[in-house]
Amino acid sequence: MYSNVGPTAFRGASQGGFLVTCLVPLVPTNGTWLVSGAMEYYPKSSATEIAQAAVQLAASQPELVFRNPEKIEQGWQRMREDRVAFVELCGADELILSPSAAENPLNSYYRHRQQTITAAHPGHARGRRLPRLDFPAFELPHELADSDTIGVIYDEIDGMNFYADYGMLRDLFADPNLAGRRTHQDLLRTYLREESIAPLPIHRLAAAHPETTDTVFRKLLRQPGFTWSEHGEELLRRRKPWYYAQEPRPGVSVIGERLAELAAGGRQRKSTRAQRVSRQPGHP
Incomplete structure (x- = not known):
């Protein structure tokens, strides 16, 4: 990464900190970038805050993640795995539930997926508590609470969505x-x-x-x-x-382990295992 004003652009930044700025590629050289516009610096102590903001951005604006073709394929693969688990746990990829009965099975599903991931990578979670493992992962959107029934469909292409009445x-x-x-x-x-x-x-x-x-x-x-x-x-x-x-884009954004570690308040690890971020399912 370079600046057209030279190294003085990075004065005040220290190793392990974070720079928030816009980067533009310098073609035809691959992997070389130029700082464009304003730049903000955050110290290393802001790692968790910065990482959590990045995770929220990945969930709310997945098109940013999917600019990377590898993330698209990883997202499809993770969503296929999640859908298989949903069908195994719920008995079908389509459910019709009352609003009062919707949260429990969905929270059971999310908890089951988290426990499965933890069991598959025990070393990844050693020494720290996984976020939200013991808390509800799904809360019924208020606009669905007045429905007589709620349809839950986990489709191969459209992912998981909720439908009123x-x-x-x-x-x-x-x-x-x-x-x-x-x-x-x-x-x-x-x-x-x-x-x-x-x-x-x-x-x-x-x-x-x-x-x-x-x-x-x-x-x-x-x-x-x-x-x-x-x-x-x-x-x-x-x-x-x-x-x-x-x-079509997958309903799961995949992020790297470093970002997941920082968002959870942990330290950087060298493993390249990917983490999944399930976006808020759509609903009418």
């Missing part, structure tokens, strides 16, 4: 006579309209109820000639262009 939506597809009810129509319209809801739940229900899906959408859209096989994908692409405009 998913039980009512499932009942609609199972019994198309409910399509005449205003509450059921409004719920399906919400699933089609909201940008926070991917096509996944509608795809799932259409696949599970092929004999009734056409009737449901014909009544909702008032289009007697609508068929899911012919018009369903076009409908979703029209209603949710944002989903199809972006490349």
Whole structure:
């Protein structure tokens, strides 16, 4: 890393501290960077604070992590492992629960994953307490608390997501006579309209109820000639262009061990094992 004003740009910084700045690559030389813009220095004693901020950034803005192609593949691999564990623990990749019953099984899942990771790498946790191991990893978002039911789907591509009143939506597809009810129509319209809801739940229900899906959408859209096989994908692409405009990304951001150690208040280790950061699942 270089500065166009020379070494004086780094005056006051000491080894083990942290610099927050923008770096631009110097091409065609690989691995050579130039400081651009303002630069802030934080001492070594700020390691935990800096690392925790970096972990939060990785979770809230995963596109920054996924600028590294290796992190994309690592994220897919970790998410596949997590999904297998979810299915083994919960019995399926799709659950419908009441709000009061949702937190316990999900916390059991997160605790199980943490314990599995700890058991696989006992030396990694020796001498320090793993953060959040004994505390709830999942708290129900307040906007879902008033739902009659909550759908939890851990998909291979879309990851884990939560859906409000998913039980009512499932009942609609199972019994198309409910399509005449205003509450059921409004719920399906919400699933089609909201940008926070991917096509996944509608795809799932259409696949599970092929004999009734056409009737449901014909009544909702008032289009007697609508068929899911012919018009369903076009409908979703029209209603949710944002989903199809972006490349799928894993729902898990993978960070290096040094960052994980610093965020937990530990010291740097030389191992290169990766840690996972599960991002807050999406929900309507």
